[in-house]
Amino acid sequence: MPKVYNWQLGRDMSYPYEGRYPERQWAFVFNINRCIACQTCTFACKSTWTFSKGQEYMWWNNVETKPYGGYPKFWDIKALQLLDEAHRKAGKDARWNTAQRDGASRPYGVYEGLTVFEGAELESPPQEVALGYEPTDEEWSGPNFYEDTATGARSSLGDTTIEATTLPEHKTWFFYLQRVCNHCTYPACLAACPRQALYKRPEDGIVLIDQERCRGYRKCVMACPYKKSMYRPTTRVSEKCVACYPRIEGKDPLFPGQPLEARCMASCPGKIRIQGLVKKSPDGSWTEDRYNPIYFLVKVARVALPLYPQFGTEPNGYYIPPRWVPRPYLRQMFGPGVDEAIQRYAAPDRELLAVMQLFRATQQIIFRYEVIQGAKVFEGTVAGRKWEMFNDTVIGFGKDGKEVCRLSVEEAQHLRPAKHYNSI
Numbered sequence: 001m002p003k004v005y006n007w008q009l010g011r012d013m014s015y016p017y018e019g020r021y022p023e024r025q026w027a028f029v030f031n032i033n034r035c036i037a038c039q040t041c042t043f044a045c046k047s048t049w050t051f052s053k054g055q056e057y058m059w060w061n062n063v064e065t066k067p068y069g070g071y072p073k074f075w076d077i078k079a080l081q082l083l084d085e086a087h088r089k090a091g092k093d094a095r096w097n098t099a100q101r102d103g104a105s106r107p108y109g110v111y112e113g114l115t116v117f118e119g120a121e122l123e124s125p126p127q128e129v130a131l132g133y134e135p136t137d138e139e140w141s142g143p144n145f146y147e148d149t150a151t152g153a154r155s156s157l158g159d160t161t162i163e164a165t166t167l168p169e170h171k172t173w174f175f176y177l178q179r180v181c182n183h184c185t186y187p188a189c190l191a192a193c194p195r196q197a198l199y200k201r202p203e204d205g206i207v208l209i210d211q212e213r214c215r216g217y218r219k220c221v222m223a224c225p226y227k228k229s230m231y232r233p234t235t236r237v238s239e240k241c242v243a244c245y246p247r248i249e250g251k252d253p254l255f256p257g258q259p260l261e262a263r264c265m266a267s268c269p270g271k272i273r274i275q276g277l278v279k280k281s282p283d284g285s286w287t288e289d290r291y292n293p294i295y296f297l298v299k300v301a302r303v304a305l306p307l308y309p310q311f312g313t314e315p316n317g318y319y320i321p322p323r324w325v326p327r328p329y330l331r332q333m334f335g336p337g338v339d340e341a342i343q344r345y346a347a348p349d350r351e352l353l354a355v356m357q358l359f360r361a362t363q364q365i366i367f368r369y370e371v372i373q374g375a376k377v378f379e380g381t382v383a384g385r386k387w388e389m390f391n392d393t394v395i396g397f398g399k400d401g402k403e404v405c406r407l408s409v410e411e412a413q414h415l416r417p418a419k420h421y422n423s424i
């Protein structure tokens, strides 16, 4: 297989095609800490794209409870098991060499284990281009099994000795994981299709399935380690998240001509989601774009991390990890950047705090932000360290350079007059 550079792994890796990169890449950041599992995102997608016959079990956006939940059931445990077997066969460890971290170009060090593509190469002769499996109908049958089911320390009836929950890690825990297609840089779905029915758009890196070319072989369903390609029995072809591409193209009548965030992003009442377009260089790396909010969160503040980067598809979805969850679990899920990301999120510097206000401030995609410094409004100790808060103002600008939102760190308050205390 040809070699391509995967910056999340800090090294070259095998991929069935030569690297080809879009001018800009569709990408998002989800702040897990804020999700309330209301599923508004899930239904925004369903009511837009998957409400028809044959799509009843299709949830392009889903929110699952970790560690037990998953859609399809146990998708990540099964993918990790396949990778684990490949490592055993090769006598290798799935280790990260964090001593080789190097700024924005190699922020997590070097992954010395195998990816899903390299694991598949071990077969002689190779049967598939990526390690994978096809979930059963039963596994696809419910998007939300094990909702709110916790793991960890248990008490028995009448036992009051169990300790109260405290940070930095809860002994009994669960969290919500929000999932859409990652529109990967090296998509396993695309690599596996014998009909070349999948393609990555050169303008925004969105990965789509050509419904005319697809013959329903379901190789993409098998190969995607995130299980975000799905088969529709009524049309006998596969479908997947389309990244709400008409909105990116400025076709939504709400703001004609302006790129808008996807439906699942724009509808989130928890304000956990921000989506954007990052600039790409011809070699596949991210072009420095210091004041693009996604670039800032991933590459500068480094609070947002890729989901299972070890799979090797270079997913373009990034997550701010949940503060209360045991770190070994999070390191397996988001790689070795977890400890630094949580530390920075728990006591954010003033620029990060300002940028965090941009989540769900507008439906328009923010291409650039600016921070105007304000007065100090708080001083104290957070996470054991001195911390100061400033009432800075953050301004977001759209594709055409015009202002699309303006927010201050301190929320504006309206004091109701005493005689009208129940009205505004």
Ligand code: SF4
Residues within 6 Å of the ligand: 034, 035, 036, 037, 038, 039, 040, 041, 042, 063, 178, 267, 268, 269, 270, 271, 272, 273
């Ligand atoms: S809409 Fe937002 S808060 Fe609600 S489940 Fe989805 S991601 Fe979480």
Ligand code: SF4
Residues within 6 Å of the ligand: 180, 181, 182, 183, 184, 186, 187, 188, 189, 190, 207, 223, 224, 225, 226, 227, 228, 229, 240, 313
């Ligand atoms: S998440 Fe899966 S379906 Fe989406 S681009 Fe990546 S490999 Fe393909």
Ligand code: SF4
Residues within 6 Å of the ligand: 044, 045, 046, 048, 049, 060, 061, 180, 181, 241, 242, 243, 244, 262, 263, 264, 265
């Ligand atoms: S980006 Fe659009 S198509 Fe994809 S999951 Fe979200 S709402 Fe659905």
